[in-house]
Amino acid sequence: MRIAICGGGVIGASLAYYLSLGGADVVLIERDQIAGGASGKSGGFLALDWCDGSALAQLARRSFALHEELAETFGNPWGYRRLDTYGAFAPATSTSGESGRADHRVWLNKSVATYRQLGTVSTTAQVTPDAFTRGMVDQAVMRGASVQIGQVTGIIQDQGSGRVSGVEIGGRPHEADAVVITMGPWSAQARHWMPMRDVLGLMGHSVLLKPTTSIPAEALFLELERQDGSSDTPEVFPRPDGTVYVCGLSTNAVLPDDPREVRTDPKSTSRLRTMAAAISPLLADAELLAAHACYRPVTRDGLPLMGAVPHIDGAFVATGHSVWGMLNAPASGEAMAALILKGQSSGVDLTPFDPGRAV
Ligand SMILES: Cc1cc2nc3c(=O)[nH]c(=O)nc-3n(C[C@H](O)[C@H](O)[C@H](O)COP(=O)(O)OP(=O)(O)OC[C@H]3O[C@@H](n4cnc5c(N)ncnc54)[C@H](O)[C@@H]3O)c2cc1C
The missing domain is CATH 3.30.9.10 (D-Amino Acid Oxidase, subunit A, domain 2)
Structure with missing residues (x-):
């Protein structure tokens, strides 16, 4: 399956890794530079239980565990430590x-x-954000993903079925079976291409x-x-x-x-x-x-948007992580990859983050 991920922040990077791990043919398209936005400039602080009692609890707890696992698996090139x-x-x-x-x-x-x-040290930890984001992209590339620097300017849909058939990069077509919007605050620009809730x-x-x-x-x-x-x-x-x-x-x-x-x-x-x-x-x-x-x-209700975009087959979004994007990136990537490749999320239930949810 050919998948175009639009935006090389920590969410796009984590998704690229888990999709590549699942055998997908991934291209990660970044307008400026990998980790050039908030993902390279955030605190990188991680907490196990600070989202408990909210819809983010499962995502945060799963992500906290994955951060430790990823650091151990890859020799920790991104300064992960408990504190x-x-x-x-x-x-x-x-x-x-x-x-x-x-x-x-x-x-x-x-x-x-x-x-x-x-x-x-049992409940809080940190990563160095730009190193973590770049590290996840490196791991995706080692599994066959490619990175393209360019601006995504639109999606392409099959004239008959309306299904996604690719993206436009700087106006040029690039074929894909699925497209994922991970453009952080710039995901709002995708409202010109597909039905999207507000992202600020x-x-x-x-x-x-x-x-x-x-x-x-x-x-x-x-x-x-x-x-x-x-x-x-x-x-x-x-x-x-x-x-x-x-x-x-x-x-x-x-x-x-x-x-x-x-x-x-x-x-x-x-x-x-x-x-x-x-x-x-x-x-x-x-x-x-x-x-x-x-x-x-x-987002207006404070929850990420993660899942299939309503009414356009093959279009997905993963954004709106607010103050917990570094923490919640791994489980977001894992769950979204399963949703795209197998039709059902794994690790975490994405229902509360459905992009088509009622306001
Ligand atoms: C000051 C600050 C401190 C923070 N501290 C923490 C913390 O301690 N812990 C924590 O968990 N979270 C923290 N966060 C939150 C976290 O940084 C964000 O939630 C996370 O980085 C968002 O990642 P993203 O991938 O969604 O977006 P971004 O990092 O914004 O990435 C989006 C990417 O998309 C690219 N893009 C945009 N338009 C296009 C286009 N048309 N085509 C191709 N690419 C495009 C951009 O260039 C950018 O690289 C902090 C945030 C801030 C602002």
Whole structure:
């Protein structure tokens, strides 16, 4: 079966791997570069049970297990590791009498108290996102998949049956028996080609820092109180290569049509650096390796869109993973591959994510 996957983020990459493993003839078409969008710029934080009680629970638990399995199978070229995770708070004005439950970790500023352990090495982990995404593409390529850099500009349907017979890449036809839209926030552009629910892009900023002293494997979710009573809520993920990723600013900037036009904003970079300095003296002195902006794909009801596109045989979509795309990519790829190749998802029930569900 010839399958065209449109979009080389973590969802397209994971799907390419599981489809190739299942014996499909896969082409992964990417407009800009593999992992060039949110999949190369995210935190890479993974949690076993943070989606429990929601429709994402099964997907998250299956994915958490697959992340470990994939890292073991392929020699972990993407920095997978388990880590402890803490919630922390810093008041606008430092007080000496902190709550009895508060704890201080040596690498943090004195004003920052960790008040709660949110995860342990049994329940939280991380990957380096661009390495994971590229690694999954490499594994797909080793199993016969090919990668084409080009813009998908439409789908082609058989004139009689209406069934999908290929895609247009930069206006040129490419034959395929099935087409999957994995264009992240740009999946909205496929609404010109097929019936699709809304997919929106929510902009996030991040910085990658290199401290001179290494920081323990502890992820932090912080609340930094400001003088005016409002708070910043940065997230800090130290990585095994000694770098530290800091994110936590979202803005409503409009998604540009072309992924290459996503720009970082110097003000957001500077605010993130100020927050990092307020968290730890080691981060205050750290070298700035990169500043990123990207858009995560979100849907109106907060759930991914995964499954067959209604009314067009051979058309599928997998997007809208919002803040959990890195975590949920493996089980999304596994389940979608089974759906496309065998007609039924495996590992996870995709019914809650049906692209044709009622709004
Ligand atoms: C700041 C931030 C931090 C995050 N942290 C985490 C985290 O810690 N843990 C977690 O689980 N998730 C996290 N996420 C969410 C995660 O990054 C996303 O859910 C995930 O990357 C989405 O992957 P995707 O493959 O759907 O989309 P994308 O990564 O956007 O990939 C889509 C690809 O499609 C390509 N494309 C677009 N149009 C076309 C076209 N016409 N033809 C061909 N290709 C096209 C684009 O160039 C792009 O490469 C974070 C997100 C943000 C913004």
